[in-house]
Amino acid sequence: MxxxxxxxxxxxxxxRDAALLRQRLRAQGILLVNVMSAAGSGKTTLLSRIIRDMESTRFAVLEADIASDVDAKTIEALGAKAVQVHTxxxxxxxxxxxxxxxxxxDTTDIDIAFLENVGNLICPAEYDTGASLKLMILSVPEGDDKPLKYPLMFAESDILVISKIDALPYFNFDVEKCTARAKKLNPAIKVFPVSAKTGEGMAALEAELHKAQCAIRNS
Amino acid sequence: MHEMGIVLHLAKTLDETAAQEKLTRIGKVVLQVGEVSGIMTDLFTDAWDYFKGRHPVLKDSELVLEQIPAVTYCDNCKGTYETVKYGKECPFCHSGETWLLKGNECIIKEIEAE
Known part of the structure; x- marks a missing residue:
């Protein structure tokens, strides 16, 4: 031997598989967003809001089959495609x-595809899925200390959405402190504090997604 | 569950290596595992013993795990220390501004094959 x-x-x-998929989606003009968060962070509400708000964009949602909390019927009712992925x-x-x-x-009419990853802040950060954009959600009730506890997730993500900011008055969540902790791990991370319920902060996040989609389509 | 995922990727990577290098049999597989990678070594070996039967080239393989010690860097006093012993707080200056330098990896170091 x-x-x-x-x-x-x-x-x-x-x-290698991830690089091939990224190439294939780029050629089709599809922006794949890897959405990572803990269970209960408000993914369904956030994605539904984005799909509703960005009227001229065609969406698909790919959901992982364990710990999935995106309701496929809710997504399809909004006119987006939903598909189950078996892990x-x-x-x-x-x-x-x-x-x-x-x-x-059928990928002929998709502009943005959201991959709803399995609901935890650890393992999904370790695997490249072929997405061009990695978006993580941290909800206000989870606490502003999470960058200290799950550093890899924050280090790997391009976008940090701080969700449920309408609940800020009821929690000891310091948005500035959380942002500073995340930026220390990842200076390039873009932070969007939003409330999908009231709509606060959504326009900035949607503009960022639109920009990323244009960049893929024009590449 | 986490171990199973890693084992599947390991088996796939080795299958591809075998095809590339025209190998028919893989013996020893030396894996370097970080001390704080979250990999439970006994679970990992069990998962490997189960999955290797499904890959002809791997059926006689033996997994050898080497540990990479975890080291943390302190951004405040610029020192380094053992992660597992002291955790997040620097034992020298008691700062919490500390980052893991190594100990989180899982690398295939070398394989014995023919």
């Missing part, structure tokens, strides 16, 4: 599963 030195990350094959009981989505979900979808 010979010894082969690899020095490769265990997830090397996933990284086979795993705690995160990977690029292969995401590509399989796109194979099952």
């Amino acid at each position: 010979k010894i082969i030195e690899l020095g490769a990350s265990v997830t090397a094959s996933n990284d 086979g009981g795993m705690c995160h989505m990977d690029a292969g599963m995401t590509a399989a979900a796109f194979d099952a979808l």
Whole structure:
């Protein structure tokens, strides 16, 4: 037997699958957004609001099959496509599963696809799904200390949405402190405090998504 | 569940390596696992023993795990210390502005194969 030195990350094959999927979606002009958060952070409400507000954009939502809290019927009622992705009981989505979900979808009329990852702040951060934009949601009731407890998730995300800011008067959540903690881990992270219920802060987030979609379409 | 995911990716990466290098049998697989990677080594080995049977090239393989010690860097006093012993707070200056330097990784170091 010979010894082969690899020095490769265990997830090397996933990284390759992810790069291929990213290329394929770019060619189709689709912005794939990897949405990561804990369960109960308000994903359904946030995505529904975005789909309603951005009228001229065509959406699809890919949901992971464990711990999924996006209601497919709610999403479809808004005119977006919804598809179930099978993780086979795993705690995160990977690029292969995401590509399989796109194979099952008519992709001719999609501008933005949201991949609703499995609901936790740990494992999903470790796997590249092929998304061009990583968006994490932290809701006010979860606490402003979460960047200290789940540093990788904050370090990996492009966008941090602080959701449920209409509940700020009832919680000891310091938006500035949370933003500073997140920026310390990831100076490039963009922070959007929003309330999908009242609409506060939504326009800025939607403008950012629109900008990212244009960048993909024109690339 | 987390271990199962990593094992599946490991098996896939090794299958691809075998195809590339025209290997028919893989023996020892040396994996470097960070002390705070969250990987439970006994669960990991169990998951491996279960999955390797499904990959012909891996059926006689043996997993060898090497631990990478976790080291934390203190942004305040610029020192480093053992993560597991002291946790988030720097033992020298008691600052909380500390970051993990290493100990979170999972790397395939080398394989024995023919």
